[in-house]
Amino acid sequence: MSSAFxxxxxxxxxxxxxxxxxxxxLALVWTTIGVFNFSHGVLMMLGAYVAWQLIEIGLPAWAAxxxxxxxxxGVGWLLQASVVRPLIGRPNIVLVVVITTLAAGSLIENGALxxxxxxxxQLPSLIAGNTTIGGVGxxxxxxxxxxxxxxxxxxxxxxxxxxxxxxxxxxVAQNEDASHLVGLNVTALYGLAFGIAASLAGLAGxxxxxxxxxxxxxxxxxxxxxxxxxxxxxxxxxxxxxxAAYLIGFFEAACNxxxxxxxxxxxxxxxxxxxxMVRPEGIFASRSRGLA
Amino acid sequence: xSNPILSIEGVTxxxxxxxxxxxxxxxxxxxxxxxxxxxxxxxxxxLLRVVSGLLKPQSGRVVFDGVDxxxxxxxxxxxxxxxxxxxxxxxxxxxxxxxxxALGAFSPHARPHEEENREKVVKLFPxxxxxxxxxxxxxxxxxxxxxxxxxxxxxxxxxxxxxxxTLGLAPxxxxxxxxxxxxxxxxxxxxxxxxxxxxxxxxxxxxxxxIDHGAVSTEIKPGEKSLGHEEIMSMYxxx
Numbered sequence: 001m002s003s004a005f006x007x008x009x010x011x012x013x014x015x016x017x018x019x020x021x022x023x024x025x026l027a028l029v030w031t032t033i034g035v036f037n038f039s040h041g042v043l044m045m046l047g048a049y050v051a052w053q054l055i056e057i058g059l060p061a062w063a064a065x066x067x068x069x070x071x072x073x074g075v076g077w078l079l080q081a082s083v084v085r086p087l088i089g090r091p092n093i094v095l096v097v098v099i100t101t102l103a104a105g106s107l108i109e110n111g112a113l114x115x116x117x118x119x120x121x122q123l124p125s126l127i128a129g130n131t132t133i134g135g136v137g138x139x140x141x142x143x144x145x146x147x148x149x150x151x152x153x154x155x156x157x158x159x160x161x162x163x164x165x166x167x168x169x170x171x172v173a174q175n176e177d178a179s180h181l182v183g184l185n186v187t188a189l190y191g192l193a194f195g196i197a198a199s200l201a202g203l204a205g206x207x208x209x210x211x212x213x214x215x216x217x218x219x220x221x222x223x224x225x226x227x228x229x230x231x232x233x234x235x236x237x238x239x240x241x242x243x244a245a246y247l248i249g250f251f252e253a254a255c256n257x258x259x260x261x262x263x264x265x266x267x268x269x270x271x272x273x274x275x276x277m278v279r280p281e282g283i284f285a286s287r288s289r290g291l292a
Numbered sequence: 293x294s295n296p297i298l299s300i301e302g303v304t305x306x307x308x309x310x311x312x313x314x315x316x317x318x319x320x321x322x323x324x325x326x327x328x329x330x331x332x333x334x335x336x337x338x339l340l341r342v343v344s345g346l347l348k349p350q351s352g353r354v355v356f357d358g359v360d361x362x363x364x365x366x367x368x369x370x371x372x373x374x375x376x377x378x379x380x381x382x383x384x385x386x387x388x389x390x391x392x393x394a395l396g397a398f399s400p401h402a403r404p405h406e407e408e409n410r411e412k413v414v415k416l417f418p419x420x421x422x423x424x425x426x427x428x429x430x431x432x433x434x435x436x437x438x439x440x441x442x443x444x445x446x447x448x449x450x451x452x453x454x455x456x457x458t459l460g461l462a463p464x465x466x467x468x469x470x471x472x473x474x475x476x477x478x479x480x481x482x483x484x485x486x487x488x489x490x491x492x493x494x495x496x497x498x499x500x501x502x503i504d505h506g507a508v509s510t511e512i513k514p515g516e517k518s519l520g521h522e523e524i525m526s527m528y529x530x531x
Contacts, residue, residue, distance in 0.1 A: 164394065167387075171395050174384045180346055181378060182447060183370030183399035 006134030008253045014142050016249025017149035020242045021204040022222045023229035024153060025197030027241040030230065032173045032193035035084060035097035039105030040201055041223025043079075045216060047072045047202025048209035049112055052121050061124050069202045076198020077191045079104055084194065085187060105219075112216040123209035141210050152203065153242055156196075160238070169193060232272055234282025243284050297321030297451050297482060298343070298374070303352030303362070305342045312338040314506040315352070320499070321451065323514050325483040327497030329490070335506040336486045337379055340455050343484075344376035345369040356451070370399050373450030377440050379459065379486075385429035389420050392428060392439050396446025405448045412479075413442040416472050434465035438472070445476070452476065453484045458492065470495070 022044065029037045037043075050071050054064035083100035087093050125141035126148070132138070160166040172179045172189045179186050208218065233244025248268065255264040275283060296319035306312040312335045320326040328336050341347040343354055345366035354362040356374050384392055393413065397406040414421045417438040423431065428439055437457060444452060457473060458466045470492050477483050477496065487493045493500070502510040 164398070167391055167394060168398060170391075171384050171387060174386055175382065177346060177378060178383050180366035181344060181370065181376050182395045182443060183367045183402075184395075185367055 003135045004257060006136045008250065008257050010133065010136055010138055010142075011253030011256060012246070012250030013146045014138075014249070015252055016246035017145050018204070018207060019225055019229050019249055020153060020245035021145075021149050021200060021207060022226040023233070023241045023245050024156065024238060025200035025204075026226045027230050027233075027238045028156075028193055028200070029197045031238055032169055033080075033084065033088075033190050035094055036101070036227075037084075037194070037197065038098055038101040038223070039079065039108065040101075040197070040226060041219030041221075042105035042108045043072060043076065043198045043201035043219070044205035044208065044222050045112060045214070045219035046075065046108055047198075047205035048123060048214050048218070049116055049121075049205075049216075050202070051206050052123055052209065052214065053116075055124065061126075065126075065206050068206065069199045072202030073195040073199040076201075077195040079198065080191050080194035085190065088187075088190070109216050109219070116216065118215065120213035120215050121209075122213055123206060125210045126207075139211065145207050152200070156200075156238070165192075228272065232275070232282060234284045237284070240282055240284030244282070247283075295322065297357060298484070299353075299355045300339070300343065301353040301355065303339070303342055303349045303354065305338060305347055305349040305352075307338075307347075311350075312506050313342065313349075316503075316507050318501050318508050318511070320484050321482045322499070324498035325477055325485065325496055327493040327500045328484065328486045328503055329488070329493060329500065330503040330509075334503050336503050337455055338506075339503065340376055340378075340453055340484075340486065343369075343453065344374065346376075367399070370447060371401050373401065373448060374453070375444045375447045375449035375451070376453040377444045377455060377457065379455040383428055383436065383440055383443065386427055388425050388427055389431075389439055389442075390424045392443045393446050396443035397448075399447055402446060402448040406446065409446045409448060413445050416445070416475060417442055432465075434461050434469060437461065437469060441469075441472070441476075449481050451484065452481050455486045456488060457485070458487065458489055466492075 025043075026037060026040045029035065029040075047068055051064050051068035054067055055061060059067070079101075083104045084097055087096050087100065090096060125139065126144035127140035129140045130137060131140060131143070160170055168179075168184050169189055169192065171182070172184060172186055176186060179189075204222065205219070208214075208222065212218070229245045229248060230241045232248065233241035251271065252264050252268060255267050259267065298321055299319035301317055302315050303313055303317075304311060304315055316335070316339060318326075328339070330336060338347065342349045342362070345361070345364055345368075349362050352362060353360045356369070356372060359372075361369055361372065361374070384395070387395070393410055397403055397409065402409070419435060420438055420442055423435070428436055431439065441454070441457065454473065458469055461469065466489070473483070473485070474496060483496065485493065485496055487496075498514050500512040501508050
């Protein structure tokens with residue numbers, strides 16, 4: 001019994017952390033700019049490959065990982081400037097940006113294939129080694145993910161809620177015209193939101209690359225998961241998807257334990273569909289868009 | 293008589309292929325406050341959007357304090373101290389009053405005056421001080437309008453534009469708000485006000501423009517004509 005508890009608790013925390021890290025950037029872009037970034041999964045892949053490349057040229061992991069995350073911020077900013085910003089103000093921006101970000105994602109994915117080839121690679125773990133908790137064998141890499149994720153999400157919360165720049169980002173999320181009229185640099189704030197989202201995607205990629213094999217198409221499954229988490233949690237806030245990520249993580253862990261791996265996706269989707277029939281705005285959503 | 297702080301010279305503007313303003317010319321600040329009135333849908337709000345940089349004019353000049361600001365970004369126009377309170381009070385529903393005031397002081401020119409402006413706002417709208425941490429969405433219509441105006445005051449205005457500040461407010465709240473707006477004007481900030489409440493507009497402004505079909509159809513300067521409710525109503529509804 002105690003083993004069941006440890007299994008589900010650990011599995012839930014691990015999957016939940018991973019989902020939260022995948023989804024939070026997607027939610028950040030939606031809440032500030034009001035578009036879905038369909039290249040989010042590709043950005044996770046690119047983050048992992050950039051980190052891998054930096055290690056390949058001889059940097060130690062502790063330098064390569066932060067550097068890759070910063071570089072991804074720049075990539076996100078560039079992506080925003082090239083395929084999102086020119087479209088802002090168009091009435092059909094949501095659909096158009098789905099297409100432009102998908103296209104950009106496809107380009108990046110094929111670029112990665114050309115540059116790094118199809119052969120699977122792996123990143124070093126955040127921390128090497130294994131341990132046992134409550135009779136369950138776990139890797140220290142997984143423990144690191146469980147610890148780092150809440151710290152990063154907490155830092156993001158502090159940034160959004162306790163700094164002037166974060167306040168400006170929350171304002172842009174709520175009313176673009178009024179943001180212009182108090183003198184906010186709306187385009188720069190959009191760029192910042194996209195940059196932070198891409199950095200968070202890069203970190204998620206580094207998490208994934210440390211325990212699974214990397215390939216140029218490794219981002220498509222996490223993108224799908226992130227979309228599910230964001231829709232389920234409510235696309236109107238950043239905190240909703242974070243709670244949803246952990247909830248889904250624990251649900252999956254419990255299903256895995258009691259019903260087996262094959263039933264988990266079916267059960268998850270059944271529950272999601274039922275919940276979205278009752279609360280189409282998502283379980284943690286309020287009616288308006290906003291960062292909190 | 294002083295120089296106009298704002299003059300709009302032959303501005304044409306619109307949305308897409310629809311032209312709303314046709315070669316409109318007017319000036320503000322020479323005789324005190326300016327009131328704009330006229331039927332809905334004839335370009336008053338569009339004119340204000342051009343002045344504050346939310347909408348780029350197709351042609352014409354907008355001269356604020358001697359500089360042509362037509363086509364400048366809204367951000368740099370705010371930094372010049374030209375502050376626009378838009379119609380309606382859908383500011384930032386999920387921010388607190390305190391957050392809104394901090395945002396109002398976001399522009400670098402306003403930041404050094406943040407403390408002093410906050411005191412002004414609190415003095416003008418003591419109700420806001422009581423609810424400083426409350427979210428805007430939970431406030432009444434009148435309180436939200438106070439937040440809108442307060443946020444604009446935090447931006448350290450040299451010219452304040454109010455677009456229908458009393459729209460949809462109950463009479464008692466309206467009177468309170470009108471008194472506050474008069475108080476702001478007495479404090480030395482010139483105003484441009486769009487308003488449907490003619491009594492309020494007459495009390496507030498020294499110079500009036502009737503905007504009709506995207507242009508000025510009548511200008512009333514002080515001493516030129518006697519301003520009365522009757523005349524204005526007849527301008528509104530035609531002859």
